[in-house]
Amino acid sequence: MRTARIDPAILDRLPIGRDPAAIRQRIEVMEKLLEGLFVIPGINRRVGLDALLGLVPVAGDLIAAVLGAWIVWEARNLGMSRFQLARMSARVGFDALLGVIPVIGDAADFFYRSNTLNLRTIKRHLDKHHPSTVTIER
Template sequence: MISLEAEQRLQRSRKLAILLDGAWGIPNTPWRFGIDSLLGLLPVAGDLASALLGLIIVWQAHRLKAPRFLKLRMLGNIGLDFLIGCIPIIGDIADVAFRKNIRNADLLEAWLKK
């Protein structure tokens, strides 16, 4: 059973992940994008801002006393997205496809439900 605090932190993380990675859909496609994809259009600075916003979910995991390996995996997702995001055009496509924030929220949820 997940505590009330954990459930609230998970819900905040999930809402942020959806805002960053999947707030809007492209009509007639399964593709969704969010603020993260829009920030990625700004070379390097946008990817840095996106990475910093993604750290909020890692912070929620830290506050819930998540194990180090989980937080490192989440940081790895952010780092990989940042590195790929710095590559013109490919990085913009990766922002839509990789969805690091939703991945990290899923990792947090899976850990909490164990």
């Protein structure tokens, strides 16, 4: 398996502040860890800790849900609306509920990426309300 290009020093350089730019960086790193840490050879599909944790019955799905909920918590710190937070929480909850089902949950982790969807929602909010945090993606 090929690993993603996450420099270990990135975790040391993550900002601790509560400003929108720091929150954006932390959320992007967490999403990359959860959804795109490895590339499966042959099919070139990215998977992360969410899919790997899903292989551990119950506890793995619970841990993945807690990490996904942390992204929602950071979105709350950005001042996102209750509707957006509810939608994001529902995505994480749906992903966790699917993960409880033995075989279907593992397939769902492979195809349904709640954290990526939540990151997109957060980026749209940041681009609209905090335009100084916009980053150019490669």
